[in-house]
Amino acid sequence: MTRVAIVTGSSSGIGYETSLLLARNRFTTYATMRNLNKSEGLSEIASKEKIPLKVAHLDVNNDSSVDNAIDSIIKENGKIDLLVNNAGYDLFGSLSIWLFQ
Numbered sequence: 084m085t086r087v088a089i090v091t092g093s094s095s096g097i098g099y100e101t102s103l104l105l106a107r108n109r110f111t112t113y114a115t116m117r118n119l120n121k122s123e124g125l126s127e128i129a130s131k132e133k134i135p136l137k138v139a140h141l142d143v144n145n146d147s148s149v150d151n152a153i154d155s156i157i158k159e160n161g162k163i164d165l166l167v168n169n170a171g172y173d174l175f176g177s178l179s180i181w182l183f184q
Protein backbone atom coordinates (compact mmCIF):
# COMPACT_ATOMS: atom_id res chain seq x y z
CA MET A 84 0.00 0.00 0.00
CA THR A 85 1.30 3.47 -0.85
CA ARG A 86 2.64 5.48 2.04
CA VAL A 87 1.52 9.09 2.39
CA ALA A 88 3.84 11.86 3.57
CA ILE A 89 3.42 15.57 4.28
CA VAL A 90 6.34 17.96 4.36
CA THR A 91 5.89 21.54 5.57
CA GLY A 92 8.08 24.38 4.30
CA SER A 93 8.84 22.70 0.98
CA SER A 94 9.54 25.87 -1.00
CA SER A 95 13.27 25.72 -0.22
CA GLY A 96 16.10 24.06 1.66
CA ILE A 97 15.55 20.93 3.73
CA GLY A 98 11.80 20.79 3.04
CA TYR A 99 12.35 20.98 -0.72
CA GLU A 100 15.00 18.24 -0.71
CA THR A 101 13.05 16.02 1.71
CA SER A 102 9.94 16.24 -0.46
CA LEU A 103 11.91 15.08 -3.49
CA LEU A 104 13.64 12.31 -1.53
CA LEU A 105 10.34 10.91 -0.25
CA ALA A 106 8.60 11.10 -3.63
CA ARG A 107 11.59 9.47 -5.35
CA ASN A 108 11.19 6.65 -2.81
CA ARG A 109 7.55 6.24 -3.83
CA PHE A 110 5.87 7.99 -0.91
CA THR A 111 2.84 9.90 -2.11
CA THR A 112 4.28 13.21 -0.98
CA TYR A 113 2.45 16.44 -0.28
CA ALA A 114 5.07 19.14 -0.59
CA THR A 115 3.32 21.95 1.29
CA MET A 116 4.22 25.62 1.36
CA ARG A 117 2.67 28.94 2.31
CA ASN A 118 3.41 30.59 -1.02
CA LEU A 119 2.43 28.47 -4.01
CA ASN A 120 4.21 30.90 -6.35
CA LYS A 121 7.39 29.13 -5.22
CA SER A 122 6.18 25.68 -6.31
CA GLU A 123 7.13 25.80 -9.99
CA GLY A 124 10.57 24.15 -9.66
CA LEU A 125 9.27 21.23 -7.61
CA SER A 126 6.27 20.68 -9.87
CA GLU A 127 8.49 20.64 -12.95
CA ILE A 128 10.82 18.03 -11.45
CA ALA A 129 7.87 15.90 -10.31
CA SER A 130 6.32 15.89 -13.73
CA LYS A 131 9.64 15.26 -15.53
CA GLU A 132 10.57 12.35 -13.22
CA LYS A 133 6.97 11.09 -12.93
CA ILE A 134 7.24 10.88 -9.15
CA PRO A 135 4.22 11.03 -6.80
CA LEU A 136 4.71 14.57 -5.53
CA LYS A 137 1.81 16.98 -5.14
CA VAL A 138 2.12 20.59 -4.11
CA ALA A 139 -0.40 21.93 -1.59
CA HIS A 140 -0.93 25.15 0.35
CA LEU A 141 -0.19 25.03 4.08
CA ASP A 142 0.88 27.91 6.31
CA VAL A 143 1.92 26.49 9.69
CA ASN A 144 1.00 29.80 11.38
CA ASN A 145 -2.60 29.59 10.22
CA ASP A 146 -4.85 26.99 11.88
CA SER A 147 -7.51 27.00 9.18
CA SER A 148 -4.86 26.54 6.49
CA VAL A 149 -3.48 23.53 8.41
CA ASP A 150 -7.00 22.07 8.93
CA ASN A 151 -7.89 22.51 5.25
CA ALA A 152 -4.71 20.86 4.02
CA ILE A 153 -4.98 17.90 6.43
CA ASP A 154 -8.71 17.38 5.73
CA SER A 155 -8.12 17.38 2.00
CA ILE A 156 -5.17 14.95 2.21
CA ILE A 157 -7.13 12.58 4.47
CA LYS A 158 -10.09 12.79 2.09
CA GLU A 159 -7.88 11.84 -0.87
CA ASN A 160 -5.85 9.11 0.84
CA GLY A 161 -7.67 8.01 3.99
CA LYS A 162 -4.48 8.36 6.02
CA ILE A 163 -1.21 10.16 6.64
CA ASP A 164 1.81 7.98 7.41
CA LEU A 165 4.55 10.55 7.86
CA LEU A 166 4.79 14.23 8.78
CA VAL A 167 8.02 16.17 8.32
CA ASN A 168 7.26 19.40 10.14
CA ASN A 169 10.18 21.38 8.82
CA ALA A 170 8.73 24.86 8.16
CA GLY A 171 10.28 27.74 10.01
CA TYR A 172 13.48 29.55 10.74
CA ASP A 173 16.22 29.03 13.25
CA LEU A 174 16.00 31.94 15.69
CA PHE A 175 19.25 31.10 17.41
CA GLY A 176 21.52 32.06 14.51
CA SER A 177 25.17 31.48 15.30
CA LEU A 178 24.25 30.48 18.87
CA SER A 179 23.31 27.01 17.63
CA ILE A 180 26.85 26.59 16.28
CA TRP A 181 28.20 27.26 19.71
CA LEU A 182 25.84 24.75 21.27
CA PHE A 183 27.32 21.99 19.09
CA GLN A 184 30.96 22.84 19.88
Ligand SMILES: NC(=O)c1ccc[n+]([C@@H]2O[C@H](COP(=O)([O-])OP(=O)(O)OC[C@H]3O[C@@H](n4cnc5c(N)ncnc54)[C@H](OP(=O)(O)O)[C@@H]3O)[C@@H](O)[C@H]2O)c1
Nearest residue numbers: 092093094095096097098117142143144169170171172173
Ligand atom coordinates in the same frame (compact mmCIF):
# COMPACT_ATOMS: atom_id res chain seq x y z
N1 LIG B 1 19.89 24.23 7.56
C1 LIG B 1 20.39 23.85 8.74
O1 LIG B 1 21.59 23.62 8.94
C2 LIG B 1 19.45 23.67 9.92
C3 LIG B 1 19.96 23.23 11.13
C4 LIG B 1 19.10 23.04 12.22
C5 LIG B 1 17.75 23.29 12.08
N2 LIG B 1 17.27 23.73 10.89
C6 LIG B 1 15.83 23.97 10.80
O2 LIG B 1 15.30 23.25 9.69
C7 LIG B 1 14.25 24.01 9.11
C8 LIG B 1 14.52 24.26 7.62
O3 LIG B 1 15.79 24.85 7.46
P1 LIG B 1 16.33 25.29 6.04
O4 LIG B 1 17.78 25.49 6.17
O5 LIG B 1 15.82 24.35 5.01
O6 LIG B 1 15.63 26.72 5.93
P2 LIG B 1 15.04 27.53 4.65
O7 LIG B 1 15.69 27.14 3.38
O8 LIG B 1 15.04 28.95 5.08
O9 LIG B 1 13.55 27.00 4.59
C9 LIG B 1 12.59 27.40 5.53
C10 LIG B 1 11.27 27.01 4.92
O10 LIG B 1 10.25 27.21 5.89
C11 LIG B 1 9.19 27.85 5.21
N3 LIG B 1 8.31 28.54 6.14
C12 LIG B 1 8.61 29.53 7.00
N4 LIG B 1 7.50 29.92 7.67
C13 LIG B 1 6.48 29.14 7.20
C14 LIG B 1 5.11 29.05 7.48
N5 LIG B 1 4.52 29.85 8.38
N6 LIG B 1 4.35 28.11 6.82
C15 LIG B 1 4.93 27.30 5.92
N7 LIG B 1 6.23 27.36 5.56
C16 LIG B 1 7.00 28.27 6.21
C17 LIG B 1 9.85 28.79 4.25
O11 LIG B 1 8.90 29.20 3.29
P3 LIG B 1 8.99 30.60 2.48
O12 LIG B 1 9.78 30.25 1.24
O13 LIG B 1 7.58 30.94 2.20
O14 LIG B 1 9.68 31.58 3.37
C18 LIG B 1 10.93 27.86 3.69
O15 LIG B 1 10.44 27.01 2.70
C19 LIG B 1 14.16 25.31 9.90
O16 LIG B 1 13.14 25.15 10.87
C20 LIG B 1 15.51 25.43 10.53
O17 LIG B 1 15.45 26.17 11.73
C21 LIG B 1 18.09 23.92 9.82
